[in-house]
Amino acid sequence: MEGQIVTKVVLLSCGSFNPITSMHLRMFELARDHLEDTGQYKVVKGIISPVGDGYKKKGLVEACHRLEMARLATENSDWITVDSWESLQPEWVETVKVIRHHYEELLEAEQNKDDVDTVKYTKKRRIEENYFEGSAHLKRRGSPQLMLLCGADVLQSFETPNLWKQDDITEIVGCYGLVCITRSGNDPYSFIHKSDTLWKYRKNIHVVHEWVTNEISATHVRRALRRGHSVRYLLPDAVVYYIHEHDLYSAESEQKNADVVLAPLQRYTGASSS
Amino acid sequence: MMPTRRVPLFLLACGSFNPITNQHMRLFELARDHMNSTGQYQVVGGIVSPVSDGYGKQGLVLAKHRIAMAKLALQSSNWVTVDEWESQQPDWTETVVTMRYHYGRILKEFEQSTGMHNSSSRNTTPLSTSGPSLQLKLLCGADFLNTFKFPGLWRDDHVEEVVGRFGLVCVSRGGLQPEQTVHELDTLFGHRQNIFLVREWVRNETSATEVRRALRRGVSVKYLIPDSVIEYIYKHNLYTKDSEKINEGRVLRPLKKQVQQPVKSLDD
Numbered sequence: 001m002e003g004q005i006v007t008k009v010v011l012l013s014c015g016s017f018n019p020i021t022s023m024h025l026r027m028f029e030l031a032r033d034h035l036e037d038t039g040q041y042k043v044v045k046g047i048i049s050p051v052g053d054g055y056k057k058k059g060l061v062e063a064c065h066r067l068e069m070a071r072l073a074t075e076n077s078d079w080i081t082v083d084s085w086e087s088l089q090p091e092w093v094e095t096v097k098v099i100r101h102h103y104e105e106l107l108e109a110e111q112n113k114d115d116v117d118t119v120k121y122t123k124k125r126r127i128e129e130n131y132f133e134g135s136a137h138l139k140r141r142g143s144p145q146l147m148l149l150c151g152a153d154v155l156q157s158f159e160t161p162n163l164w165k166q167d168d169i170t171e172i173v174g175c176y177g178l179v180c181i182t183r184s185g186n187d188p189y190s191f192i193h194k195s196d197t198l199w200k201y202r203k204n205i206h207v208v209h210e211w212v213t214n215e216i217s218a219t220h221v222r223r224a225l226r227r228g229h230s231v232r233y234l235l236p237d238a239v240v241y242y243i244h245e246h247d248l249y250s251a252e253s254e255q256k257n258a259d260v261v262l263a264p265l266q267r268y269t270g271a272s273s274s
Numbered sequence: 275m276m277p278t279r280r281v282p283l284f285l286l287a288c289g290s291f292n293p294i295t296n297q298h299m300r301l302f303e304l305a306r307d308h309m310n311s312t313g314q315y316q317v318v319g320g321i322v323s324p325v326s327d328g329y330g331k332q333g334l335v336l337a338k339h340r341i342a343m344a345k346l347a348l349q350s351s352n353w354v355t356v357d358e359w360e361s362q363q364p365d366w367t368e369t370v371v372t373m374r375y376h377y378g379r380i381l382k383e384f385e386q387s388t389g390m391h392n393s394s395s396r397n398t399t400p401l402s403t404s405g406p407s408l409q410l411k412l413l414c415g416a417d418f419l420n421t422f423k424f425p426g427l428w429r430d431d432h433v434e435e436v437v438g439r440f441g442l443v444c445v446s447r448g449g450l451q452p453e454q455t456v457h458e459l460d461t462l463f464g465h466r467q468n469i470f471l472v473r474e475w476v477r478n479e480t481s482a483t484e485v486r487r488a489l490r491r492g493v494s495v496k497y498l499i500p501d502s503v504i505e506y507i508y509k510h511n512l513y514t515k516d517s518e519k520i521n522e523g524r525v526l527r528p529l530k531k532q533v534q535q536p537v538k539s540l541d542d
Contacts, residue, residue, distance in 0.1 A: 230303035
């Protein structure tokens with residue numbers, strides 16, 4: 001009898017988390033249920049990686065607050081964690097680099113598990129070999145696969161000019177994989193169909209349908225907070241308290257970066273900055 | 275010149291709460307913000323009143339569990355509480371009767387706490403004739419308004435009393451459905467000043483039915499209902515294929531009531 005090989009998966013979610021909402025947390029739950037239901041995957045960990053302040057998004061409050069809120073929100077989860085690496089970088093870091101960083105960390109952790117004496121060079125070379133292995137995901141036997149968890153809007157954003165580098169998209173879907181939660185009104189399959197890159201790697205794109213429409217967005221939460229409306233039960237109580245305690249979202253905070261160009265747009269349209 | 279004083283308002287939500295979800299609690303938050311923003315009302319309390327087992331709805335688990343879950347969920351609320359009265363009635367209680375009971379109860383508490391004993395008549399007269407006296411309104415979702423259209427479900431004088439004497443706060447999920455219903459029914463239209471429609475701008479379709487379905491299928495419901503409620507459900511193994519068969523094929527109690535007996539109520 002053939003025992004099916006179950007691949008361990010780590011889900012990585014990148015975004016502003018300004019602030020984190022129950023919707024963000026639901027996405028992890030939905031993704032895990034979906035992947036494990038295939039029988040091919042075992043989701044072992046979720047990582048929330050808030051973007052750094054260098055992203056320059058309008059209304060983006062300081063990373064230390066966004067991190068703390070994410071930590072408070074995941075206190076009661078036994079598998080979702082928060083990682084500060086991305087948010088601590090002085091400049092905005094491309095998503096593909098964040099993925100690479102976390103994949104290296106994963107391999108390192110695996111390596112430490114079975115071989116303490118590994119020379120760093122070998123490890124690094126293995127990672128590089130894996131990158132260029134070509135078609136499918138990075139497959140090192142027994143080591144977890146890292147997938148980017150996102151909403152359908154991210155798939156859509158691949159089409160936005162100057163927001164993504166084409167090579168990065170290819171690497172993300174080609175070497176790692178995407179788990180995409182569809183929100184109402186978005187048809188992820190049409191985006192996949194329209195893009196040759198996404199089409200080529202469509203087997204690495206896992207589309208998860210949300211069975212209960214839930215449109216809690218951080219934008220909506222900030223708007224409600226500015227207007228003095230209740231946001232309870234849209235985000236964990238601990239986060240609501242934190243926001244009020246630090247008076248985080250106001251008309252003033254929403255004006256942060258108001259006249260600044262988003263870092264990715266600046267980088268890819270600006271001539272020589274990178 | 276008299277300063278305009280706000281009417282102290284209680285919101286009552288009747289329903290199965292099988293189980294209570296975050297969305298139920300959102301309705302209270304949305305309704306409070308809305309009513310306070312009118313400048314006329316000051317929401318002072320919310321009451322969750324789970325229906326009794328006699329309601330006969332399919333999949334309805336025992337009231338003691340539904341009460342316990344609602345209490346766990348509202349532990350962290352400083353203004354919404356759970357009341358067991360309705361759930362402890364052996365038979366299903368009409369909404370208007372439940373409203374009369376709660377109104378009598380909170381009026382007594384309110385007068386005791388404010389130390390005022392207004393002995394003037396207040397039997398079935400409109401609640402806000404002289405100065406801001408306490409009011410109770412029914413909090414409901416848009417689908418609730420539709421039940422008024424259902425033949426034989428409501429007695430006309432009950433609709434009149436619920437909407438005219440007390441009032442409705444109805445939270446809708448977009449669309450003009452509630453406005454349509456108010457327009458279509460003469461009783462509702464006549465009391466449209468007493469029907470407050472609250473617009474929920476974020477679509478959130480978490481329903482107890484969806485939650486039960488997910489639980490039966492072993493799918494995660496985390497962040498749709500409070501963690502404490504999830505723990506309770508697992509501990510008591512509440513929502514299963516078997517539990518969904520409770521009352522299967524049974525006629526909903528409200529549909530049987532009127533042919534069987536005259537309506538009992540507290541003060542008639």
